[in-house]
Amino acid sequence: MVDIEQLSPQQARERQRDGAILIDVRDDDERAAGMPDGAIAIPGAELRARVAAVAPRLDQDLLLICASGQRSLRAASALQALGYSHASSVAGGFRQWRADGLPVASGALDDDAGERYSRHLLLPEIGASGQAQLAAARVALIGAGGLGSPAALYLAAAGVGTLTLVDDDKVEKSNLQRQVLHADTRIGMPKTDSAALTLTGLNPRVKVQPRNERLRASNVEALIGDHDVVIDGADNFPTRYLLDAATRRLNLPLVYGAVHRFTGQVSVFDPRRAESPCYRCLFPEPPAAADAPNCAEAGVLGVLPGIIGLLQASEAIKLILGIGKPLVGRLLCFDALAATFRELRLPRDPLCPGCGSAAGFAGYEDIQQICAR
Ligand SMILES: [Zn+2]
Numbered sequence: 107m108v109d110i111e112q113l114s115p116q117q118a119r120e121r122q123r124d125g126a127i128l129i130d131v132r133d134d135d136e137r138a139a140g141m142p143d144g145a146i147a148i149p150g151a152e153l154r155a156r157v158a159a160v161a162p163r164l165d166q167d168l169l170l171i172c173a174s175g176q177r178s179l180r181a182a183s184a185l186q187a188l189g190y191s192h193a194s195s196v197a198g199g200f201r202q203w204r205a206d207g208l209p210v211a212s213g214a215l216d217d218d219a220g221e222r223y224s225r226h227l228l229l230p231e232i233g234a235s236g237q238a239q240l241a242a243a244r245v246a247l248i249g250a251g252g253l254g255s256p257a258a259l260y261l262a263a264a265g266v267g268t269l270t271l272v273d274d275d276k277v278e279k280s281n282l283q284r285q286v287l288h289a290d291t292r293i294g295m296p297k298t299d300s301a302a303l304t305l306t307g308l309n310p311r312v313k314v315q316p317r318n319e320r321l322r323a324s325n326v327e328a329l330i331g332d333h334d335v336v337i338d339g340a341d342n343f344p345t346r347y348l349l350d351a352a353t354r355r356l357n358l359p360l361v362y363g364a365v366h367r368f369t370g371q372v373s374v375f376d377p378r379r380a381e382s383p384c385y386r387c388l389f390p391e392p393p394a395a396a397d398a399p400n401c402a403e404a405g406v407l408g409v410l411p412g413i414i415g416l417l418q419a420s421e422a423i424k425l426i427l428g429i430g431k432p433l434v435g436r437l438l439c440f441d442a443l444a445a446t447f448r449e450l451r452l453p454r455d456p457l458c459p460g461c462g463s464a465a466g467f468a469g470y471e472d473i474q475q476i477c478a479r
Contacts (some may be wrong), residue, residue: 128442
């Protein structure tokens with residue numbers, strides 16, 4: 107054991123920030139009072155059998171911690187014997203970690219999460235703290251259809267803790283060409299119930315809140331308030347204009363996506379950023395009903411909402427984690443036939459009827475009215 111590196115808790119914390127995986131090898135009852143923030147719990151007796159699930163690479167930087175620093179030394183030694191070249195022990199253990207005032211989480215990542223999200227944990231941009239942020243996040247998806255299907259599937263898989271699905275439709279056979287949340291055996295079932303079955307089957311850790319109702323002036327704030335990100339997967343203009351108004355008033359980022367035949371577009375409207383445009387900077391007024399065909403009338407290539415909905419999911423995850431450059435002020439357009447992505451600059455419009463300096467808010471009923479004209 108002479109060649110096992112020993113780190114102070116503070117050094118371990120810094121390594122953790124650089125992407126090292128901290129494994130708490132104490133037993134379940136010892137962890138009841140808390141564990142180091144971002145650590146993964148694997149009791150020492152199970153370490154050999156389980157470590158590969160959270161650390162698939164033998165050169166992964168692994169830090170072991172126990173109560174006082176003895177068991178973690180043995181654990182690090184055992185991992186070296188398994189071929190792990192960078193297994194270190196935290197001197198003084200959790201006792202010293204706590205005494206040094208380092209952050210403590212109440213049972214943050216258990217071994218199920220450690221294994222399930224191991225490919226996220228390997229990314230320093232996410233890691234255990236990012237995964238905890240995802241678990242705490244609440245995303246509202248408006249529409250459990252073409253765009254909502256891929257977005258919800260991947261957000262659930264990624265471990266977004268709460269997904270609220272708002273849709274008042276039932277599953278129809280003609281949906282199944284693109285709405286992959288649903289199934290042939292569930293035709294006739296409310297889409298929100300069908301979606302909840304699929305999503306909890308994929309990841310039982312995620313809390314799915316089905317809201318089998320249509321988004322209206324009277325319920326929009328109650329349905330989307332108390333969320334971190336809203337995903338626009340709507341198929342009609344009244345809903346999109348309502349969402350735009352409500353997300354601006356509630357100061358919530360809105361991830362916009364739309365598809366038509368073989369093309370789609372995606373952008374992020376984030377009222378928390380002064381430079382961000384809103385949906386009405388792009389579409390100031392709703393089109394007349396005759397000029398606004400939906401998928402039922404114009405048709406859509408089945409895979410297209412899959413691509414656009416996943417771009418929306420990717421933006422949502424970036425917003426939750428605060429990583430990368432969000433699609434704010436940019437409209438990303440995809441043409442499936444040409445296989446091209448084009449990015450258009452989308453600046454904020456000072457004369458916008460939604461967010462411009464002269465814009466007023468006369469209530470959601472008025473917004474709903476302008477779409478009925
Ligand atoms: Zn605007």
